[in-house]
Structures are given as structure tokens and as C-alpha cells.
Amino acid sequence: MDIRQQRKLDHIRQALSLEEGPLPNGFKDVRLIHEALPSLDSRDIDISIPFLGKTLTMPLLINAITGGTPQVTDINRRLARIAAKAGIGIAVGSQAAALRDPAMRESYQVVREENPNGIVIANVNPNTPVDQAIKAIEMIQADALQVHLNVAQEMAMTEGDRDFRHWPENLAELVRHCPVPVIAKEVGNGVSFETAQRLMELGVRCIDVGGAGGTNFIAIEMRRRGLASQEFEAWGISSAATLAEVVWSGCRTLPSDERLTIIASGGIRNGWEAAKALSLGANATAVAGSVLKHLLSSSDGEQSVEKYIEEYRQALIVSLTLTNSSNLDTFAQRPCLILGELKEWLEQRCIPLAFWTQRNKENPVY
Numbered sequence: 001m002d003i004r005q006q007r008k009l010d011h012i013r014q015a016l017s018l019e020e021g022p023l024p025n026g027f028k029d030v031r032l033i034h035e036a037l038p039s040l041d042s043r044d045i046d047i048s049i050p051f052l053g054k055t056l057t058m059p060l061l062i063n064a065i066t067g068g069t070p071q072v073t074d075i076n077r078r079l080a081r082i083a084a085k086a087g088i089g090i091a092v093g094s095q096a097a098a099l100r101d102p103a104m105r106e107s108y109q110v111v112r113e114e115n116p117n118g119i120v121i122a123n124v125n126p127n128t129p130v131d132q133a134i135k136a137i138e139m140i141q142a143d144a145l146q147v148h149l150n151v152a153q154e155m156a157m158t159e160g161d162r163d164f165r166h167w168p169e170n171l172a173e174l175v176r177h178c179p180v181p182v183i184a185k186e187v188g189n190g191v192s193f194e195t196a197q198r199l200m201e202l203g204v205r206c207i208d209v210g211g212a213g214g215t216n217f218i219a220i221e222m223r224r225r226g227l228a229s230q231e232f233e234a235w236g237i238s239s240a241a242t243l244a245e246v247v248w249s250g251c252r253t254l255p256s257d258e259r260l261t262i263i264a265s266g267g268i269r270n271g272w273e274a275a276k277a278l279s280l281g282a283n284a285t286a287v288a289g290s291v292l293k294h295l296l297s298s299s300d301g302e303q304s305v306e307k308y309i310e311e312y313r314q315a316l317i318v319s320l321t322l323t324n325s326s327n328l329d330t331f332a333q334r335p336c337l338i339l340g341e342l343k344e345w346l347e348q349r350c351i352p353l354a355f356w357t358q359r360n361k362e363n364p365v366y
Contacts (some may be wrong), residue, residue, distance in 0.1 A: 001242055005133035008362055011074075012066060014220040017191055022233055025213025025267035026240030029342035030276040033335055035324040042321040047313070047328060051218060052143040054119050057087030058313050059278060059328065062206070063286035064123045064185070065267055066107075068097030073107040078295060080114035086309050091120035093288075095136040105139055112140045116236045119143045123212060125150070126167040130177045137180055144180050145267060146208065147171055152235055156178060156221035168202060170236040187209030188217050188266060190237030192210040193349065194250035196260075206285060209246050209258060211239030215289040216268030238267035240280065244338075246352045247281030271315025272333060278316075279336040280356065324347065325327075333357040 047058045062083050066072040085089040092111050111121050112128065124133050126149060137145055149167075154160035161182040174180045184191075184199050185208035191199070196207060212235075219233045237245070243264050250260030260333035264282035267289075268274055274285040291305055298304040325331035336356050338346065346353060 011217075011220055012072065012292070012296075014223050015215055015292060017176060018216065018219055018223065019266050020186055020214050020218065020289065021212075022230070023212040023236060023238055025211065025269075025273065026238030026342050028277045029272045029340040030240055030280060031339060032275065032279055032319065032323055033337065038321060038324040040316060040321070040324060040326050045317050045320050045326055047203060047316050047320065049284060049328060051089065054121050054143065055087075056119065056284070058316060059282075059284040060086075060274070060309070060312060061091060061119070061284060061286040063262065063288040064121075064148065065093040065292055066094045067095065067289050068107055068214065070103050070104075070107060071160040072356070073110055075292075075295065076107060077114055079112040079291065079305075080111040080120075082302055082305050082309070084115040084118050087118070087304065088309065089121065089143075089284075090115060091121035092123050092140060094123050094148060095139065098130075098137060098320070099124075099128075104273045108140050113213035121146050122180075123145050123148060123185075125176075126164075126171050126174075127161070128170070128174070129264070133174055133178055137178065141366055142180060144183050144206070145174070145178055146183045146185045146283050148185050148187050149173060149191075149210075150217065151188060152189045153217040153221055154219045155188070156225075156232065157226060159220075168198070171199075171204070172202040181206055183208055184261070185263075186242075188211060188212060188215060188268075188304040189235060190239070190242030190248050190266070192237060192242070193245040193249040193351070196246040197253050199261065200250070205258070208263040208265055209239065209242045209245055209282075211242040211264075211266035212236030214265070214293060238342070238345075239264065239268065240334055240342050241275070243267070243280050243282055244346055244351060244356075245349065248355065249357075271312040272319065275316055275319035275331075276336070278331060279334065281332070289297050333359050337359075 049059045090110045121144045122136045123146040177263035183206040184204045190211040243261050263284050265286035294304040294308050295301040323334045
């Protein structure tokens with residue numbers, strides 16, 4: 001087994017053993033406003049969304065987890081089976097291993113085999129040439145391509161990349177030439193307003209914010225080296241803060257006839273936090289660590305994940321009911337409050353709180 005295959009297995013083992021954080025995801029500082037006199041039937045609430053030309057039953061993706069070694073093929077097979085049954089999307093882990101070694105392709109291809117009609121997302125690094133990225137897409141008949149932005153993880157790895165000079169220009173080439181939409185995805189340290197603006201200038205129209213507060217790849221890589229660094233492991237922007245920054249950046253940067261699709265990820269643990277992310281402006285949410293732990297830490301792993309997804313769904317429905325929202329478009333117009341550290345962050349970043357707190361009022365910001 002080469003170092004890359006061993007790293008895949010180390011990632012799974014460490015993700016199961018390490019706690020999330022140390023930074024909080026920030027959603028405790030987002031408060032939804034209760035409606036005591038709703039005018040709807042909660043059984044009629046629609047939480048489905050159009051996404052990548054298909055329909056998801058709810059705004060949820062199983063985010064990139066693994067692939068690239070035979071030992072994890074069954075994980076991807078089971079996750080894809082769950083995604084197909086639930087009607088949600090799924091992304092595979094980095095396909096670099098399969099692009100180097102065709103013998104590794106099965107660990108990714110099982111996802112499309114088990115989920116022939118659903119949304120499946122490919123995954124490559126920002127240095128991947130266009131022809132190789134297209135092979136990754138074709139490998140799983142992908143509906144989109146994630147390009148993972150993992151500079152902090154690379155810096156934490158002894159064997160990690162150190163030269164990032166060509167990331168922007170190559171990402172622009174991928175956006176220009178790939179036959180499916182490109183999703184710029186952070187892996188746990190967040191995307192700032194300025195970075196989101198640069199991504200949009202490169203042609204990116206979908207960003208997975210991947211904020212701090214969930215699976216911590218810096219901590220995982222440090223543990224692989226037998227090290228720990230509280231300062232380094234606390235690097236990044238919380239998921240709630242990065243989501244707000246990217247939402248505001250999209251509104252400020254793109255013309256009125258264009259839209260930035262935003263996926264909220266990074267320590268979103270349940271449908272209650274997902275509702276807060278959607279209220280802040282996310283179009284969809286994505287989870288990875290919680291799903292992996294349910295799958296591998298329980299004797300009835302698939303049933304445990306299915307129960308988790310159903311609880312996620314029900315929390316979203318209750319959240320919409322309690323804000324008198326018949327669907328997610330209506331919910332997105334409801335005001336929310338921003339408190340505590342998140343409020344301080346946005347104020348120091350000169351991002352107006354009125355954008356969220358004064359919806360449905362005469363407000364020139366919104």
C-alpha cells in the first residue's frame with residue numbers, strides 16, 4: 001500500500017476519533033424568529049430544491065469523504081445507496097488516486113452504480129489538468145466537479161504541496177472547459193468575502209464554503225505526524241461567518257441577472273443548524289463527518305444514517321412551519337437575528353446586519 005492509500009485510511013480513522021472544532025461552527029449566534037400564528041399545513045411544506053438540473057428531495061448533500069483504495073469501496077457503495085434512497089446528492093473524495101491508477105476506479109464508480117439517476121459530484125485538486133478533470137467526470141458520469149481548496153491541509157502534511165502559484169489560472173481553465181458546473185470547495189477553513197470575489201472573477205458560480213467547526217483536516221494531518229498545534233488547528237473562518245461573507249460577496253459582485261449557488265458545510269450537525277444556514281442564504285447544505293460516524297460507529301450503520309437524514313428532514317420542516325414558510329423560497333425571505341461573536345465578526349468586516357435582520361421591510365440593502 002502506497003502512502004496515498006494509507007493516507008486515505010488514516011483520514012477515516014482520525015475523522016472517527018477526533019472531536020470537531022476547536023472553532024465552533026458559529027450557528028449558535030443565528031436566531032430564527034418564531035411565528036405564533038402560521039397560516040399553513042406543515043404536511044404541505046415543500047423542502048425540495050432544483051440542483052444541477054435535477055431535483056433533491058431536500059437541500060442536502062453527502063459531501064466528499066473518501067475513495068482511492070479498495071478498503072473504502074464499501075463505504076462509498078453504502079453512502080451512495082443511502083443517497084439514492086433519500087433523494088439527496090453525494091460527492092466522492094479526491095479522484096487523484098484513480099487518475100493515476102485505473103485499479104482504483106471502482107472505489108469511485110460504485111457511487112454511480114448504486115445511484116444511477118441521482119446527483120453525483122466528482123472531485124479533483126486545483127492543479128488537475130483539464131483533460132484529467134474530464135476523465136474524473138466521465139469516470140462517475142458526474143453532474144458537477146468539486147475542486148477542493150485545501151491549502152491549510154497541504155501545509156499540515158509533510159508530503160503536501162507547497163507551490164500554489166497556478167491554482168487560480170488552472171481553476172479558471174477548469175471552469176472554462178469542463179462540461180459540467182465547477183464547484184469551488186473549501187475543506188474546513190472557510191472562504192472570505194475577498195476570496196469569493198476572486199472565485200467569481202475566475203468564472204466560478206458555485207461555492208461550497210467549507211467553514212471551520214466540523215472535520216478538521218489540519219488536526220487530522222497533525223495527528224498523522226504525531227503532533228498537535230492548538231494555534232494551527234484553530235485556523236480558519238467559522239461556517240456561519242464564511243457563509244455570511246460569501247452570500248454578501250455574491251450579492252455585491254454579480255449583476256442582478258446572475259446568481260451564485262452556495263453550499264453551506266463545515267460542522268453542520270442537524271437540520272436545525274441547516275435551517276440557520278439556509279436562512280443566512282445558503283442554497284443547499286452538505287454533511288460528511290456526521291454521516292461517516294453514523295455509518296461506521298453503529299452496528300446498523302445504514303439504518304443509523306437513514307434515521308439521521310430523516311431527523312434532518314423533519315427539523316427543516318418544523319423550522320419552516322415555525323416561521324410560516326411553505327417552501328424554501330419563502331423561508332429565505334424571513335428575517336433572522338445575528339448575535340454574539342458572529343455579529344462582532346460581521347461588524348468588523350463591514351458587512352451590514354440589516355441584510356438579514358430587516359428582510360420584508362423597506363431596506364435598500366436587501
